[in-house]
Amino acid sequence: MEKKVYLFIFFLLSWPAILSAQIGRQSMNSGWYFQRADQEAAELVNLPHHYNEDAYTTSKYFRGRAVYSKNLTFQLKAGKDYELEFEGVNSQAEVYLNEVLVGSHQGGYTSFFVPLNKALNFQGENQLKVVVENTNKDIPPLNGDFSIFGGIYRSVWLHELAPVHFLHDTYGGKGVQLVTTHLEGGSLEAQLNVKVASKMKSGKMRLAFELLDEGQMIFSRNYSFKAHQGIIDRNWDLPTINGITLWSPEQPKRYTVKVRLLDAKGEVYDSFETKTGFRTIAIGPSNELILNGKPLKLMGASRHQDRGRAGIALSAKQHQQDIKIMKEMGANFVRLGHYPQSSAVLEACDALGLLVWEEIPMVDILGNNEIFKENTRQALKEMVAQHRHHPSIIIWGLMNEPIIQVPYRIKGKEAQQAHYRATKEFGEELQQICKGLDASRFTAMAFHGSQLYNEIGIAEVPDIVGWNLYQGWYGEHMEDFEQFIEKENQKYPDRPMIISEFGAGGDRRLHSTQAEAFDFSIEYQQELLAYYLPIIQEKDYLMGGAIWNQFDFSSALRQESMPHINNKGLCYADRSPKDVYYLAQALMSKEPVLHLAVHDWSNRVIWPQDSVQEIKVFSNLPEVDLYLNQEFVGSQKVQGGVAKWQLPLAEGPQQLEVRAEQKSISKKAELNIRYVKCDSGKLPWNGIGINAGSTAYYHSSEDDFAWLADYPEQEGMGHQGGEPYKRGRRKGTTAAIKGTIHDPLYQTKRIGEFSYYFDLPAGQYELRLLFADLQFHGPPLAYDLHAQKDSSGKVGNMNVLLNGEPLLQDFSPSAQVGGNFALEKIFNVQIGEPGLLLEFKPNKGSAFVNALQLYPK
Numbered sequence: 001m002e003k004k005v006y007l008f009i010f011f012l013l014s015w016p017a018i019l020s021a022q023i024g025r026q027s028m029n030s031g032w033y034f035q036r037a038d039q040e041a042a043e044l045v046n047l048p049h050h051y052n053e054d055a056y057t058t059s060k061y062f063r064g065r066a067v068y069s070k071n072l073t074f075q076l077k078a079g080k081d082y083e084l085e086f087e088g089v090n091s092q093a094e095v096y097l098n099e100v101l102v103g104s105h106q107g108g109y110t111s112f113f114v115p116l117n118k119a120l121n122f123q124g125e126n127q128l129k130v131v132v133e134n135t136n137k138d139i140p141p142l143n144g145d146f147s148i149f150g151g152i153y154r155s156v157w158l159h160e161l162a163p164v165h166f167l168h169d170t171y172g173g174k175g176v177q178l179v180t181t182h183l184e185g186g187s188l189e190a191q192l193n194v195k196v197a198s199k200m201k202s203g204k205m206r207l208a209f210e211l212l213d214e215g216q217m218i219f220s221r222n223y224s225f226k227a228h229q230g231i232i233d234r235n236w237d238l239p240t241i242n243g244i245t246l247w248s249p250e251q252p253k254r255y256t257v258k259v260r261l262l263d264a265k266g267e268v269y270d271s272f273e274t275k276t277g278f279r280t281i282a283i284g285p286s287n288e289l290i291l292n293g294k295p296l297k298l299m300g301a302s303r304h305q306d307r308g309r310a311g312i313a314l315s316a317k318q319h320q321q322d323i324k325i326m327k328e329m330g331a332n333f334v335r336l337g338h339y340p341q342s343s344a345v346l347e348a349c350d351a352l353g354l355l356v357w358e359e360i361p362m363v364d365i366l367g368n369n370e371i372f373k374e375n376t377r378q379a380l381k382e383m384v385a386q387h388r389h390h391p392s393i394i395i396w397g398l399m400n401e402p403i404i405q406v407p408y409r410i411k412g413k414e415a416q417q418a419h420y421r422a423t424k425e426f427g428e429e430l431q432q433i434c435k436g437l438d439a440s441r442f443t444a445m446a447f448h449g450s451q452l453y454n455e456i457g458i459a460e461v462p463d464i465v466g467w468n469l470y471q472g473w474y475g476e477h478m479e480d481f482e483q484f485i486e487k488e489n490q491k492y493p494d495r496p497m498i499i500s501e502f503g504a505g506g507d508r509r510l511h512s513t514q515a516e517a518f519d520f521s522i523e524y525q526q527e528l529l530a531y532y533l534p535i536i537q538e539k540d541y542l543m544g545g546a547i548w549n550q551f552d553f554s555s556a557l558r559q560e561s562m563p564h565i566n567n568k569g570l571c572y573a574d575r576s577p578k579d580v581y582y583l584a585q586a587l588m589s590k591e592p593v594l595h596l597a598v599h600d601w602s603n604r605v606i607w608p609q610d611s612v613q614e615i616k617v618f619s620n621l622p623e624v625d626l627y628l629n630q631e632f633v634g635s636q637k638v639q640g641g642v643a644k645w646q647l648p649l650a651e652g653p654q655q656l657e658v659r660a661e662q663k664s665i666s667k668k669a670e671l672n673i674r675y676v677k678c679d680s681g682k683l684p685w686n687g688i689g690i691n692a693g694s695t696a697y698y699h700s701s702e703d704d705f706a707w708l709a710d711y712p713e714q715e716g717m718g719h720q721g722g723e724p725y726k727r728g729r730r731k732g733t734t735a736a737i738k739g740t741i742h743d744p745l746y747q748t749k750r751i752g753e754f755s756y757y758f759d760l761p762a763g764q765y766e767l768r769l770l771f772a773d774l775q776f777h778g779p780p781l782a783y784d785l786h787a788q789k790d791s792s793g794k795v796g797n798m799n800v801l802l803n804g805e806p807l808l809q810d811f812s813p814s815a816q817v818g819g820n821f822a823l824e825k826i827f828n829v830q831i832g833e834p835g836l837l838l839e840f841k842p843n844k845g846s847a848f849v850n851a852l853q854l855y856p857k
């Protein structure tokens with residue numbers, strides 16, 4: 001209880017604003033020579049730039065050194081001071097001017113300044129060289145589920161400094177801060193803090209402060225001070241400013257702050273201008289967020305900073321677009337996982353009205369040494385200094401799942417315990433540093449669903465405990481989620497709690513009428529979020545939740561259905577929404593939402609057994625009506641954002657329409673249905689494919705071929721015997737399959753002794769059998785198993801018979817190509833009546849097949 005009272009009082013105070021410099025700044029983004037250490041020739045590039053295209057194709061992407069160089073071509077004025085501002089270089093940088101080291105920086109997500117004068121040549125050429133490294137030995141994060149793209153991936157600016165100018169602090173925070181000391185109703189009390197560097201020995205200076213509302217000045221003041229050589233630190237209490245409209249997600253009201261630095265004659269030396277907003281935050285009696293005196297449930301998603309092939313080298317417009325997509329979804333909250341992001345992101349959150357949790361990249365494990373710790377402290381100090389003026393930020397994140405890697409990296413119980421203690425102690429230190437810098441916001445840490453965080457006491461450290469919970473995904477049962485949070489609330493009723501992550505993978509190529517965890521079907525992702533979201537909204541004791549993740553993102557080390565991509569996004573990497581985006585919208589937005597969730601799977605090539613398809617509508621309207629081919633199907637009440645129909649569908653194009661009479665709105669979509677059957681005497685439309693060992697359909701736009709789920713024989717088609725290959729409770733593997741782009745097709749297989757039958761008309765067919773041994777992990781053995789002894793004991797072999805005749809004998813895919821490698825066998829087969837029977841018979845181990853495909857010739 002004590003803690004809550006403390007929070008309430010402290011956070012009622014508002015936040016400081018720091019204003020950004022506007023004059024004397026030139027872009028340095030164009031025309032850099034770039035060379036990666038492993039490449040022979042330099043190439044000309046523009047910034048933002050990154051050097052890890054390979055993060056999309058290999059987990060062994062380049063981690064190392066690259067050099068960027070360019071000539072400074074600006075007109076330099078003698079007597080002036082110059083400095084460079086780097087908005088972000090991943091992960092460390094050394095800056096050389098004319099071969100003299102003029103600055104360096106550790107940490108890839110915050111900005112830094114480099115003074116140039118000590119090596120500047122005012123007469124001749126100035127060669128600038130930036131040596132970049134994306135290795136992270138002692139720089140957070142040591143580990144993490146995202147790619148560490150190297151490069152100068154945010155903008156670079158050259159600043160020309162006046163003899164008297166605003167001075168940024170050691171951590172890159174700007175030299176002007178407007179700190180709110182009290183805010184009640186529309187009355188603002190604030191302090192203006194200014195740091196100035198002066199080369200002038202004496203002289204009267206004036207500071208002109210203005211606050212503007214839509215271009216109209218609503219407040220102005222002049223403050224005088226005496227210049228002297230060196231650093232001048234001054235604070236002024238502003239008189240109360242009345243009539244302030246508070247900033248909130250619904251009304252992200254911003255004011256323009258202008259501060260100019262002038263001499264007695266009125267000459268302007270430096271100026272700052274920025275947009276800012278005023279709001280209060282507190283934690284209420286039920287641990288809810290109180291914004292401007294009113295409770296507000298935080299609902300939204302997390303966002304990583306990369307975008308498809310552009311990686312992390314993005315324009316301000318691209319960053320803004322992401323925030324716009326989230327705002328349009330109805331989110332009022334974004335977690336910037338797992339590092340400080342571009343100022344363009346935060347400006348967009350200020351402008352559009354999204355509350356922000358921003359965090360430092362202390363992810364997965366603490367580097368228990370002084371260099372790592374110092375780099376982490378620095379990341380925190382820089383994040384707070386550089387972004388504290390954004391009204392959107394309400395939470396500073398200190399650690400994400402900080403002990404998850406301990407069991408894998410630290411051997412021995414005692415050593416592990418010591419590491420847990422060190423992590424807690426360091427957590428306490430970060431908490432203290434953060435509060436010392438900015439007591440006007442909350443701190444949070446995000447924990448994976450382990451009780452260890454409670455046991456080692458680190459859960460007591462931050463103001464808010466974030467839980468990253470994946471019951472029903474990594475964990476077995478979805479329902480365990482509710483149990484987990486209920487228990488936490490019972491045990492720690494005074495602890496503010498937020499669901500900092502929850503989600504499931506979704507791959508538009510995979511669809512299932514029996515969706516299950518780790519099939520990566522679009523349908524399972526929808527089911528999981530349809531379960532979690534309403535619970536998070538309903539539980540009063542939860543401060544809110546952030547879906548993991550708004551966008552599919554790059555994670556070079558991750559494998560799964562789309563190797564190197566984490567596909568838990570509500571949107572694809574190209575930012576187009578998955579249907580599930582509209583579920584989130586239905587549950588978050590105040591605008592009417594009506595969406596037919598059929599866009600991710602509009603071309604359905606399916607078994608006749610699946611002729612009754614579940615059609616879902618995502619909506620926030622109470623009741624919706626469905627029409628099929630202009631005929632009324634029925635009305636449904638919307639529950640938890642979803643209305644569902646089991647709809648028998650005929651073959652061919654089907655026109656769906658959903659209407660919400662209450663709002664007179666409607667949405668239309670077309671579904672194309674094709675049934676694959678071979679008992680009718682006619683040839684299937686363009687062949688048959690079976691995704692063996694999986695209940696998911698697979699349809700890739702790469703070759704527009706639709707593979708059916710692996711169903712037992714019925715009406716002349718399907719398998720008999722065998723079973724899906726399982727590891728534990730999951731079907732198939734998540735390991736990447738080499739030699740193919742169709743990983744999901746190969747990631748499951750049917751094993752044992754089994755057959756497939758197709759009641760096809762007599763004729764000529766092309767038969768393709770697709771194999772990848774998911775149980776063998778060694779290199780390929782010699783082709784002929786009789787000649788080469790199998791020493792692994794795991795390499796099996798099988799016979800495959802076609803209508804009783806041998807098709808493949810003593811056949812072992814792993815002997816030929818090793819494990820997890822795609823091997824395709826193609827046959828021209830002539831069949832007579834009665835159809836095509838394929839038998840898979842084990843010789844050693846079990847027989848298997850990953851997919852099979854038949855084309856009429």
Ligand code: GCB
Pocket residue numbers: 144145338400401448468501548566568
């Ligand atoms: C987590 C991590 C996040 C991962 C996510 C996942 O708990 O915090 O970085 O990306 O799980 O998708 O597994």
